[in-house]
Amino acid sequence: MAQKLRASLTAHLLQDPLHPFACYQVIREQHPVYYSPEFRSWFISRYNDVQRVIDDPELFSSQQTFRRRRSSSEEGKTVRTLLWADPPHHRQLRSLVSQAFTPRTVASLTTRITQIAHAHLDAVAAQGTMDIISDLANQLPIIVIAELLGIPTQDQQQFKKWSDIIVSLARIEKKQAVIAMNAYFLNIIVQRRQEPQDDLISALLNAQLDGASLSNAELLNFCRLLLVAGHETSTNLIGNALLTFTEYPDVMTELRATPELIPPAIEEVIRYRTPIQRLRRAATSDTHIHGHAIKAGEIVSPILGSANRDEEQFSQPDIFDIHRNPNRHLGFGHSIHFCIGAPLARLEAKIALEALLIRFTDIKRNTAFPLQPVASSFVYGVKSLPVTFREVLSYE
Numbered sequence: 019m020a021q022k023l024r025a026s027l028t029a030h031l032l033q034d035p036l037h038p039f040a041c042y043q044v045i046r047e048q049h050p051v052y053y054s055p056e057f058r059s060w061f062i063s064r065y066n067d068v069q070r071v072i073d074d075p076e077l078f079s080s081q082q083t084f085r086r087r088r089s090s091s092e093e094g095k096t097v098r099t100l101l102w103a104d105p106p107h108h109r110q111l112r113s114l115v116s117q118a119f120t121p122r123t124v125a126s127l128t129t130r131i132t133q134i135a136h137a138h139l140d141a142v143a144a145q146g147t148m149d150i151i152s153d154l155a156n157q158l159p160i161i162v163i164a165e166l167l168g169i170p171t172q173d174q175q176q177f178k179k180w181s182d183i184i185v186s187l188a189r190i191e192k193k194q195a196v197i198a199m200n201a202y203f204l205n206i207i208v209q210r211r212q213e214p215q216d217d218l219i220s221a222l223l224n225a226q227l228d229g230a231s232l233s234n235a236e237l238l239n240f241c242r243l244l245l246v247a248g249h250e251t252s253t254n255l256i257g258n259a260l261l262t263f264t265e266y267p268d269v270m271t272e273l274r275a276t277p278e279l280i281p282p283a284i285e286e287v288i289r290y291r292t293p294i295q296r297l298r299r300a301a302t303s304d305t306h307i308h309g310h311a312i313k314a315g316e317i318v319s320p321i322l323g324s325a326n327r328d329e330e331q332f333s334q335p336d337i338f339d340i341h342r343n344p345n346r347h348l349g350f351g352h353s354i355h356f357c358i359g360a361p362l363a364r365l366e367a368k369i370a371l372e373a374l375l376i377r378f379t380d381i382k383r384n385t386a387f388p389l390q391p392v393a394s395s396f397v398y399g400v401k402s403l404p405v406t407f408r409e410v411l412s413y414e
């Protein structure tokens with residue numbers, strides 16, 4: 019019976035990724051730790067357990083979730099990326115890019131991000147309809163992260179396509195997209211070696227790890243990670259925010275009247291519709307959680323989207339409440355891998371939402387278009403979000 023229930027829960031998660039929350043509740047109550055053969059992972063769904071797993075990199079490794087990749091050009095040297103590195107290497111890698119994403123450095127991007135947001139709203143203002151995803155949320159974060167890395171404007175849309183494929187479920191296309199993206203980045207790396215610019219790729223070329231420059235493989239991993247992590251998530255944050263606001267029109271009215279509430283509203287969106295639903299770790303030795311024996315090497319999947327709806331941590335977790343305080347959601351992860359791009363994601367979302375709410379009123383979802391989930395097993399978001407609106411203020 020329990021097995022049957024577990025199988026149907028997994029099937030539900032696969033079939034209805036936009037409405038996993040009732041299912042998460044059942045899992046939290048009845049099977050807080052359960053093995054899903056379909057996902058080949060142990061699902062961990064309660065807030066405290068999720069936090070325990072992600073706070074213990076010694077027992078739950080990020081690095082060991084993937085077979086170590088070896089590159090022939092690197093003479094067999096193991097290549098690790100930040101997201102999939104464990105201490106102590108993780109700290110060294112993180113220190114190479116952390117400067118670029120401090121709240122202070124990120125704040126200096128405010129003017130440029132504001133320009134990009136308004137330019138995209140200008141393009142649709144007169145028509146009274148727009149697709150929040152394709153007309154704004156898909157565009158703004160890719161332009162920002164591509165500019166930070168130093169990718170020329172004319173190539174940014176191509177990057178968006180590769181990146182979408184990389185987080186999708188299409189395995190063969192994924193490999194091809196990685197190969198194409200790597201070839202492109204290598205070309206830029208060669209150019210920046212000859213002629214450094216004021217961008218992140220040039221900064222990484224100057225960086226030293228254990229007294230040596232980064233290898234091409236390490237550079238490529240960094241570029242790919244920053245590009246993909248730096249926009250797929252922010253895109254869905256902006257989309258999830260608008261989707262939720264259209265369900266709670268009073269919140270939109272309140273935010274228009276009190277824009278200082280936009281940052282806490284963004285945190286609540288991250289809790290309520292967590293853009294990254296699940297993480298991945300590997301047990302490094304045999305262990306137990308709630309009496310379940312997890313063997314060394316097995317994959318453990320902390321469900322952030324469930325932890326963020328845990329009634330033991332949040333009162334009335336299924337209510338969207340922008341005044342929730344405290345709001346200790348785990349949407350950006352926790353501990354050593356806490357999202358390095360959180361200040362940037364928060365700023366992009368704040369500027370985009372402020373611009374939308376100040377300029378447009380009567381924003382309503384066009385329900386003639388059914389919501390479709392993005393094609394990913396761990397990203398929460400919608401493919402498109404058509405809305406109607408009235409322009410009340412144009413941007414000078």
Ligand code: HEM
Pocket residue numbers: 072080100101102112163243244247248249251252255288292293294297298348349350351352354355356357358359360362363
């Ligand atoms: C709403 C937007 C975002 C969400 C929800 C999000 C979520 C996350 C989460 C949950 C992690 C932890 C992964 C783990 O523990 O395995 C993470 C790590 C990371 N994120 Fe984000 N992210 C967002 C935006 C960004 C942006 C804009 C950037 C970059 C520019 C970025 C770059 C990274 C990087 C590099 C890591 C790895 C950090 C490390 O391993 O130390 N993210 N993010």
